[in-house]
Amino acid sequence: MTLQVDNETQAKAYVQSVYETVVKRNPNESEFHQAVKEILESLTPVFAKHPKYMQHGILERLVEPERLITFRVPWVDDQGVIRVNRGFRVQFNSAIGPYKGGLRFHPSVNASIIKFLGFEQTFKNSLTGQQIGGGKGGSDFDPKGKSDNEIMRFTQSFMTELNKYIGQDIDVPAGDIGVGAREIGYMFGQYKRIRGAYEAGVLTGKGIIYGGSLARTEATGYGCVYFVNEMLQSQGLSFDGSTVVVSGSGNVAIYSIQKAMQLGAKVVACSDSNGYIYDENGIDLDTVRRLKEVERKRISEYVKEHPHATYHEGCNGIWTIPCDIALPSATQNEIDAEAAKTLVRNGVKAVGEGANMPSTLEAIEIFLEAGVLFGPAKAANAGGVAVSALEMSQNSMRYSWHFHEVDDKLHAIMKNIYRSSVQAAEEYGHPGNLVVGANIAGFIKVADAMIAQGVI
Numbered sequence: 001m002t003l004q005v006d007n008e009t010q011a012k013a014y015v016q017s018v019y020e021t022v023v024k025r026n027p028n029e030s031e032f033h034q035a036v037k038e039i040l041e042s043l044t045p046v047f048a049k050h051p052k053y054m055q056h057g058i059l060e061r062l063v064e065p066e067r068l069i070t071f072r073v074p075w076v077d078d079q080g081v082i083r084v085n086r087g088f089r090v091q092f093n094s095a096i097g098p099y100k101g102g103l104r105f106h107p108s109v110n111a112s113i114i115k116f117l118g119f120e121q122t123f124k125n126s127l128t129g130q131q132i133g134g135g136k137g138g139s140d141f142d143p144k145g146k147s148d149n150e151i152m153r154f155t156q157s158f159m160t161e162l163n164k165y166i167g168q169d170i171d172v173p174a175g176d177i178g179v180g181a182r183e184i185g186y187m188f189g190q191y192k193r194i195r196g197a198y199e200a201g202v203l204t205g206k207g208i209i210y211g212g213s214l215a216r217t218e219a220t221g222y223g224c225v226y227f228v229n230e231m232l233q234s235q236g237l238s239f240d241g242s243t244v245v246v247s248g249s250g251n252v253a254i255y256s257i258q259k260a261m262q263l264g265a266k267v268v269a270c271s272d273s274n275g276y277i278y279d280e281n282g283i284d285l286d287t288v289r290r291l292k293e294v295e296r297k298r299i300s301e302y303v304k305e306h307p308h309a310t311y312h313e314g315c316n317g318i319w320t321i322p323c324d325i326a327l328p329s330a331t332q333n334e335i336d337a338e339a340a341k342t343l344v345r346n347g348v349k350a351v352g353e354g355a356n357m358p359s360t361l362e363a364i365e366i367f368l369e370a371g372v373l374f375g376p377a378k379a380a381n382a383g384g385v386a387v388s389a390l391e392m393s394q395n396s397m398r399y400s401w402h403f404h405e406v407d408d409k410l411h412a413i414m415k416n417i418y419r420s421s422v423q424a425a426e427e428y429g430h431p432g433n434l435v436v437g438a439n440i441a442g443f444i445k446v447a448d449a450m451i452a453q454g455v456i
């Protein structure tokens with residue numbers, strides 16, 4: 001008993017001291033601090049039970065990326081003006097496989113955001129049960145309003161530098177915010193041209209005709225709904241007949257909406273970075289897909305075709321719409337304490353994080369205290385990277401699986417992530433808390449691999 005108390009005190013002090021070092025060593029990186037804090041706090045019971053992880057300095061090593069690469073990305077716009085953006089790639093942890101994680105093109109991108117995403121990715125990738133390490137990258141380039149030619153020139157310049165650091169057994173980037181099939185296509189072309197080799201496994205999210213995987217486009221959204229479905233079923237609930245609110249209208253949002261609808265839910269709202277639409281009859285997904293995927297227009301256009309629906313400026317208001325299930329699928333910190341309280345007051349039963357870190361630490365606490373079923377990002381949105389790893393497998397075999405084969409594998413992986421998160425939460429004294437469960441389940445595999453591979 002006394003020994004246990006001593007171990008707990010020691011574990012808490014260890015975690016606190018590592019966190020303080022992170023804050024000191026990475027000043028002004030609030031998103032990175034937030035991601036580290038969320039994970040470190042849930043790992044205390046692991047260190048108390050297994051002091052070997054402290055003795056091997058696992059945390060000190062985990063919070064320091066193996067490598068952070070930044071580079072200049074010069075390109076010429078359609079007016080002939082030379083522009084310069086900054087490119088990033090963080091190679092966070094390769095204990096269980098080559099670095100793997102998306103590229104984000106958004107003006108908000110900086111070292112803090114890339115590091116928070118890369119750190120989270122390490123645990124998420126471990127949770128999938130596949131052999132992929134953690135990485136992430138991107139640029140502060142804003143694709144909005146750019147012509148196809150500008151996008152191509154920018155992505156080619158980006159890849160001209162990035163290609164030096166990646167490879168199918170080294171680091172395998174994919175898409176994220178602002179990087180979809182078009183951008184991956186241009187980057188793959190440029191990589192192939194520079195290397196003079198058809199190395200299909202160097203990027204995932206490729207078009208189907210040149211090495212992509214069926215169901216990769218749908219994977220993150222579908223996977224998130226599969227995960228939430230497991231949470232709902234554990235309480236005798238289901239998507240069928242429920243009201244759902246999904247933020248965003250990009251890749252993750254669109255396919256979360258599609259799968260939720262297929263399971264019988266009514267999805268009444270979605271958004272973009274300007275505002276949100278509310279359609280009490282249930283939104284028309286074909287319109288949203290055409291507007292966002294094909295025409296690349298604003299979500300506000302929806303109400304021109306569906307005049308009974310309403311459009312509201314600003315993003316936060318979407319969380320005031322009463323719903324049974326909320327799927328934040330736009331960006332980080334989109335649900336703050338106020339939004340979480342409103343959702344709880346309006347009777348939300350489940351929240352599944354389609355985006356990365358969409359809920360603040362305070363919001364997560366509010367959900368957990370209110371007994372809301374809460375699926376944290378690194379578990380709930382792991383379906384995208386899981387199918388990316390399946391894309392790598394298919395590339396290695398030079399063979400393609402049918403849609404239903406990939407979808408079945410995705411479904412099984414999401415169920416497995418749910419089960420291992422539930423089990424870890426129980427084993428370490430936090431039954432039902434999937435934040436703690438997912439963090440611990442993801443951590444242990446990486447930590448054990450790091451111990452096995454020595455101090456590197």
Ligand code: NDP
Pocket residue numbers: 175176177178179220247248249250251252253271272273274315329330331332354355356357381382384385
């Ligand atoms: P997309 O670029 O396809 O879509 C992003 C959506 O979110 C758009 O509707 C965009 O609106 C909106 N958005 C972007 N920034 C903001 C903001 N600051 N405030 C409000 N809305 C915003 O990206 P994805 O769907 O791929 O990614 C969404 C989230 O999911 C991200 O957190 C990403 O990291 C995460 N994720 C993505 C995976 C994937 O496979 N794609 C895998 C795992 C996680 P607008 O059109 O106005 O830009």
